[in-house]
Amino acid sequence: MAILLGSIADDYTGASDLANTLTKNGLSTVQTVGIPAPSLALPDVDAVVVSLKIRSVAADEAVAAALKAEKWLRGRGAAHVLYKVCSTFDSTDQGNIGPVTEALSEAAGGGTVLVTPAFPETGRTVYLGHLFVNGQPLNESPLKDHPLNPMHDANLVRVMARQSRGAVGLVDFPTVMAGSDAVKARLDALNAEGVATAIADAVSESNLETLGEVAWQTSSSTGASGLGLGLARAIVRSGRASSSGAAADDAIRPVGGLAAIVAGSCSAATLRQIEVAERSMPVLRLDTERLLDGSDEIAAAIAWAGERIAAGPVIIAASAAPDVVSRLQAQYGREASGHAIEAATATIASELVARGVKRLVVAGGETSGATVDKLAIPAFLIGPEIAPGVPVLRTVGNEQGDMLMALKSGNFGGEDFFAAALAMMR
Numbered sequence: 198m199a200i201l202l203g204s205i206a207d208d209y210t211g212a213s214d215l216a217n218t219l220t221k222n223g224l225s226t227v228q229t230v231g232i233p234a235p236s237l238a239l240p241d242v243d244a245v246v247v248s249l250k251i252r253s254v255a256a257d258e259a260v261a262a263a264l265k266a267e268k269w270l271r272g273r274g275a276a277h278v279l280y281k282v283c284s285t286f287d288s289t290d291q292g293n294i295g296p297v298t299e300a301l302s303e304a305a306g307g308g309t310v311l312v313t314p315a316f317p318e319t320g321r322t323v324y325l326g327h328l329f330v331n332g333q334p335l336n337e338s339p340l341k342d343h344p345l346n347p348m349h350d351a352n353l354v355r356v357m358a359r360q361s362r363g364a365v366g367l368v369d370f371p372t373v374m375a376g377s378d379a380v381k382a383r384l385d386a387l388n389a390e391g392v393a394t395a396i397a398d399a400v401s402e403s404n405l406e407t408l409g410e411v412a413w414q415t416s417s418s419t420g421a422s423g424l425g426l427g428l429a430r431a432i433v434r435s436g437r438a439s440s441s442g443a444a445a446d447d448a449i450r451p452v453g454g455l456a457a458i459v460a461g462s463c464s465a466a467t468l469r470q471i472e473v474a475e476r477s478m479p480v481l482r483l484d485t486e487r488l489l490d491g492s493d494e495i496a497a498a499i500a501w502a503g504e505r506i507a508a509g510p511v512i513i514a515a516s517a518a519p520d521v522v523s524r525l526q527a528q529y530g531r532e533a534s535g536h537a538i539e540a541a542t543a544t545i546a547s548e549l550v551a552r553g554v555k556r557l558v559v560a561g562g563e564t565s566g567a568t569v570d571k572l573a574i575p576a577f578l579i580g581p582e583i584a585p586g587v588p589v590l591r592t593v594g595n596e597q598g599d600m601l602m603a604l605k606s607g608n609f610g611g612e613d614f615f616a617a618a619l620a621m622m623r
């Protein structure tokens with residue numbers, strides 16, 4: 198069966214966030230890790246989210262990977278392709294949201310592309326082109342201290358313009374409130390002026406429904422889960438979705454085995470979640486200096502877990518407060534330290550899986566990407582939601598046998614996220 202909606206996600210947690218939103222809003226969805234091998238049997242679904250790991254890579258590399266995924270999705274019938282980016286627009290001035298959006302649009306014949314990271318359910322709203330995170334302008338929110346993509350400008354028209362070849366326009370709040378015909382007319386006007394992309398305001402789900410209605414009539418868009426919600430509802434309204442609710446329950450059939458949490462996110466939310474979890478489970482805070490200076494911190498972490506994990510879940514965390522992160526980055530470089538720590542947390546996770554962990558929670562997008570790649574998991578079925586943006590995932594085609602996982606975006610989840618996740622994973 199042909200798919201209706203295709204998506205390319207720039208990281209793996211973002212992909213599961215979007216897949217969760219599409220499922221909740223009536224589209225049967227599968228998340229693949231990269232472009233699946235032809236031998237992988239995928240269920241018949243309305244939507245496929247291809248997870249890539251391109252959020253922090255050079256723009257030309259991201260464009261090449263996204264175009265391959267686009268071709269694969271179109272080949273399976275996708276009428277619309279959504280480039281799923283972070284709801285906090287994580288990227289730098291050399292970032293790839295602009296280049297990938299333009300390349301996907303050109304591949305599909307052009308036209309002004311709607312772009313919005315708004316996701317009100319998790320506190321992300323866009324007003325007059327400015328992104329707010331839980332009511333704070335992006336550049337005043339904790340994202341100003343992000344280890345890889347510190348965000349210093351809340352004006353997304355400017356952020357996008359610095360990354361783009363073409364001009365960037367705005368579909369402002371009054372236009373969105375006036376409904377889908379007004380948005381369509383504004384896009385047509387921008388298109389006539391040769392504007393390549395347009396940031397669209399949205400502060401509510403009904404705004405996203407309006408934008409989804411218009412986006413569905415075009416061939417590509419860029420946004421976070423909120424735009425996914427709008428697209429899913431438009432597709433359901435069109436009567437074309439085949440959705441069945443059975444898949445989510447099937448996805449959480451118990452797998453048994455041991456349970457662990459690996460965290461590499463340094464977001465304020467994750468740091469608090471680790472603190473709260475420490476009251477009920479053992480936490481090892483990795484010594485990141487030792488991870489980077491070649492000491493055997495990985496083996497020590499695995500031995501530490503080995504002594505405790507039979508008695509219950511454990512947490513191993515690289516996560517640290519902004520001042521500690523900055524010190525390490527000053528010494529080893531931002532990218533080098535980030536990648537080395539991702540590699541270390543992924544190795545620790547895979548060693549734990551080799552020792553019987555079948556239920557695994559990973560915190561942080563880059564950290565999740567490195568871990569899922571290390572485990573060579575080809576795809577996921579989407580289970581029920583643990584917290585907004587984070588579903589339980591069941592591996593598909595995994596050589597180690599079925600596992601239950603949760604890939605938590607750094608900023609997502611309440612204080613008790615880790616206990617809540619494990620309670621749903623049996």
Ligand SMILES: Nc1ncnc2c1ncn2[C@@H]1O[C@H](COP(=O)(O)OP(=O)(O)OP(=O)(O)O)[C@@H](O)[C@H]1O
Nearest residue numbers: 344462515517522535538539561562563564606607
């Ligand atoms: N103590 C530390 N010092 C420096 N960098 C760290 C430390 N701990 C983790 N890191 C790095 O910080 C980065 C965190 O990025 P990651 O994407 O995993 O989390 P996040 O950005 O909070 O999540 P998301 O992308 O889902 O919002 C990773 O590259 C990780 O290796």
Ligand SMILES: O=C(O)[C@@H](O)C(=O)CO
Nearest residue numbers: 211214283284421562606
């Ligand atoms: O959109 C979000 O905020 C998340 O899905 C994400 O991409 C964080 O990595």
